[in-house]
Amino acid sequence: MVRAQHRLILALLLVSLALVLAACGSGPRSASGQAAQTGNVAADDGEVVVVTIKNFKFEPAHITVAPGTRVRFVNEDPTPHNVVQGTVADVGRKDHTPLFESPELQEGQSWEYVFDTEGEFAYVCTVAGHYLMGMVGSVTVTADSEAVAAAAASVPSTEPTDAEVEHDHTHDAAPALSMQALVDAYPDLYSLKPEGLVELQPFRVEGNVKEFALDIQEVQHELIDGVVVTAWAFNGILPGPTIRVQEGDIVRVHFTNTHHQPHTIHWHGIYADQEHDGVPHTSAAVMPGETRVYEWVAEAPGTYWYHCHVDSYRHVDMGMYGAIIIEPKDPEAVTWANEYTLILDDWDSNVDAMATRYEPNHNYFLLNGRAFPDVPTLTLKVGETTRIRLINAAYSNVAMHMHGPSFMVVESDGKPVPLPYEKDTLDIAPGERYDIEVTPRKAGLYPFHAHNLRYVTNDGMYPGGMHLMLDIRP
Numbered sequence: 001m002v003r004a005q006h007r008l009i010l011a012l013l014l015v016s017l018a019l020v021l022a023a024c025g026s027g028p029r030s031a032s033g034q035a036a037q038t039g040n041v042a043a044d045d046g047e048v049v050v051v052t053i054k055n056f057k058f059e060p061a062h063i064t065v066a067p068g069t070r071v072r073f074v075n076e077d078p079t080p081h082n083v084v085q086g087t088v089a090d091v092g093r094k095d096h097t098p099l100f101e102s103p104e105l106q107e108g109q110s111w112e113y114v115f116d117t118e119g120e121f122a123y124v125c126t127v128a129g130h131y132l133m134g135m136v137g138s139v140t141v142t143a144d145s146e147a148v149a150a151a152a153a154s155v156p157s158t159e160p161t162d163a164e165v166e167h168d169h170t171h172d173a174a175p176a177l178s179m180q181a182l183v184d185a186y187p188d189l190y191s192l193k194p195e196g197l198v199e200l201q202p203f204r205v206e207g208n209v210k211e212f213a214l215d216i217q218e219v220q221h222e223l224i225d226g227v228v229v230t231a232w233a234f235n236g237i238l239p240g241p242t243i244r245v246q247e248g249d250i251v252r253v254h255f256t257n258t259h260h261q262p263h264t265i266h267w268h269g270i271y272a273d274q275e276h277d278g279v280p281h282t283s284a285a286v287m288p289g290e291t292r293v294y295e296w297v298a299e300a301p302g303t304y305w306y307h308c309h310v311d312s313y314r315h316v317d318m319g320m321y322g323a324i325i326i327e328p329k330d331p332e333a334v335t336w337a338n339e340y341t342l343i344l345d346d347w348d349s350n351v352d353a354m355a356t357r358y359e360p361n362h363n364y365f366l367l368n369g370r371a372f373p374d375v376p377t378l379t380l381k382v383g384e385t386t387r388i389r390l391i392n393a394a395y396s397n398v399a400m401h402m403h404g405p406s407f408m409v410v411e412s413d414g415k416p417v418p419l420p421y422e423k424d425t426l427d428i429a430p431g432e433r434y435d436i437e438v439t440p441r442k443a444g445l446y447p448f449h450a451h452n453l454r455y456v457t458n459d460g461m462y463p464g465g466m467h468l469m470l471d472i473r474p
């Protein structure tokens, strides 16, 4: 009852504010002010047209209204959205000053704007690249009553929706499940590898069809002891679990988006059908709550990886990646005794994942999601060949240098190199993979590290970053 009275008083205040603004001349104006996010404005002050924000879309995306119409934007998504005047090109310009800009609307919140002058008013949602997902709309304001009447047929009624519930929808990240805890909880599904990766087993195998399940979780992840960041992590771990299959397998991945952002999975290096390529604009994004089954054929043995392809600069940087290993069908083709996979990544421990402009300044450099000294030591044996699969998920080239034994470069991007060659320093471009083989002659402890020396620091402190030790045993 008290709450209802408050709403009435607030409504009266807002109506009087609208009247004051109306007296101040022409031009679109916000009826409810920048701070008001709830839709409790009296509906009898001029016409109200409702635009619903749902499933990352404005509905209807285009409306035609008469001057003086109040447009109410109601967010029905669990994800925060906003309404900012401008086209996608406009909002991409740093000097763009929007004519109107709502605050961030949480689920159930709404915001209103009065369109007074005739014209075309484009708008987008600028939250975390949502306009890339098609969150664009426009309002045509015209005094041509016939045009308005024709458009009105497809416009919802002026009745306000019951969207006034203030919903506290915070996205507090869950603490990361440690890799060991995940393996302990689901021993049939996961196995922990000595290089600090978790391998995912198929939940169903029928003939050569292997089916895997991935979801996406916002977790607290520790880069090094005491440095905890928010990550968007496949199955709650960083890197996401490794998918290991055999040449000729048909791979089906059931991806459930258990996160508040749209995502996809792109299979980097795999020649999937277009609809399974995981690019939102050539297939489809997987919206929060949706499940999509990706299918592709493991055509050629080698090292590949998967990553999200929505707003990639942000989503890959937030940790949405994992390794794919396709084993040769012929077991004789495995000529190495032992193997490790290392995924290189760079991280900004201060970045705001939800900022409109995603501008990371990487200050941590990771091997399998962790920085030195919190990375595993790799064990090798004199006279024995170890294959190391290197995947660069970072945004810069990384020159990996091995002390002690040099190595043979045997494969690149999942293809055997025509003539294997010997190196001690290997430049790996973003997205590239190299398989190298080491057959040490002497026992000892030898570093293997990025020779971009900024990458062997943790937030400027040496030693750290992309650095690990090879423990070569007799």
Ligand SMILES: [Cu+2]
Pocket: 261, 262, 263, 264, 308, 309, 310, 315, 320
């Ligand atoms: Cu994503």
